[in-house]
Amino acid sequence: MVKKKGRVNIHIDMTPMVDVTMLLLTFFMLTTHFRPPSEAEVILPSSHSAFKLPESDVMTVTITKDNRIFLGLDSQYIRARLFGEENKLKQGIEVDKEALANLLIQARIINPKLRTVIKGDKAAPYGPVEDVMNILQKVKITRFSLVTDLERS
Amino acid sequence: MAGVDVPQPKADKGKGKKVKRQARLGVRIDLTPMVDVVMLLITFFMLTTVFNTPQTMEINIPPDEAKVEVAESALLTLRILTDGAIYWNMGIETPEKVEFKALRPFLEERLKSNPKLITLVKVEREATFEIMVNIMDELNLAKITRFSTAPFTEVDKRVIAKAISA
Numbered sequence: 420m421v422k423k424k425g426r427v428n429i430h431i432d433m434t435p436m437v438d439v440t441m442l443l444l445t446f447f448m449l450t451t452h453f454r455p456p457s458e459a460e461v462i463l464p465s466s467h468s469a470f471k472l473p474e475s476d477v478m479t480v481t482i483t484k485d486n487r488i489f490l491g492l493d494s495q496y497i498r499a500r501l502f503g504e505e506n507k508l509k510q511g512i513e514v515d516k517e518a519l520a521n522l523l524i525q526a527r528i529i530n531p532k533l534r535t536v537i538k539g540d541k542a543a544p545y546g547p548v549e550d551v552m553n554i555l556q557k558v559k560i561t562r563f564s565l566v567t568d569l570e571r572s
Numbered sequence: 573m574a575g576v577d578v579p580q581p582k583a584d585k586g587k588g589k590k591v592k593r594q595a596r597l598g599v600r601i602d603l604t605p606m607v608d609v610v611m612l613l614i615t616f617f618m619l620t621t622v623f624n625t626p627q628t629m630e631i632n633i634p635p636d637e638a639k640v641e642v643a644e645s646a647l648l649t650l651r652i653l654t655d656g657a658i659y660w661n662m663g664i665e666t667p668e669k670v671e672f673k674a675l676r677p678f679l680e681e682r683l684k685s686n687p688k689l690i691t692l693v694k695v696e697r698e699a700t701f702e703i704m705v706n707i708m709d710e711l712n713l714a715k716i717t718r719f720s721t722a723p724f725t726e727v728d729k730r731v732i733a734k735a736i737s738a
Contacts, residue, residue: 433607447617447618463626468627543700544699545698545701548701549721552721561632565631
């Protein structure tokens with residue numbers, strides 16, 4: 420008669436597992452950057468374009484659906500120089516259409532490598548976008564990008 | 573739940589025998605709860621990481637001064653109205669409507685019949701930004717990478733009104 424086996428006491432060494440999970444954890448912790456709280460909520464339109472938005476040296480002109488224009492810069496230093504020390508922690512500052520040209524020029528003087536992107540809300544009217552594009556043309560920023568989402572189709 | 577082998581206290585301590593030097597303790601710590609916690613953290617970070625950075629559509633505009641004369645026969649004008657309706661015309665012909673879905677094949681066919689095609693896009697100011705991006709996307713997909721934009725003027729409004737009534 421085969422004797423029924425009793426419960427076998429298994430001891431699994433968890434140390435390698437912990438090693439691997441810790442590595443993964445560090446990786447994810449370091450690669451995560453939390454989405455910075457933006458001043459204005461914008462729903463992006465979608466396109467088939469496959470260019471990625473650059474991570475740094477970006478100057479963002481945000482146009483919300485209620486026609487407000489925000490200028491955002493990714494460097495605290497430039498923000499402090501342009502908008503004053505008290506505003507340097509804000510992601511974007513609401514600006515007038517008239518003041519925009521001047522601010523764009525000043526920002527580009529501080530950092531000539533800045534790339535300009537226009538982040539328009541899906542539902543924003545085309546009018547202000549056209550105005551912003553005209554301003555860009557006037558201040559000789561002839562190369563800029565429109566931020567979009569990837570179209571899923 | 574750490575299984576620690578606690579050495580048994582020697583009962584015969586101090587009975588003249590030499591106290592034996594304690595050997596290395598065999599400590600076995602159960603790491604399962606630690607793995608649990610770490611796994612939870614990993615899941616959290618994996619889910620919160622944003623891998624899809626937004627895409628961009630690059631646009632080059634000519635400097636302010638540049639003025640280019642184009643032949644009227646090669647000029648395709650697209651007028652986009654507030655409600656998203658698209659009207660096209662060559663040169664100074666009467667505009668005709670084209671559906672958004674049919675736009676890409678239409679543009680490809682136009683480009684094939686005239687490779688020197690110059691496209692001019694006029695978007696009404698009240699139209700949404702999304703429509704404009706969609707149109708530009710279609711132009712890019714139809715391999716029309718060079719196009720110009722122009723303001724939608726009163727003249728355009730009249731032209732379109734005439735085309736609709738005709």
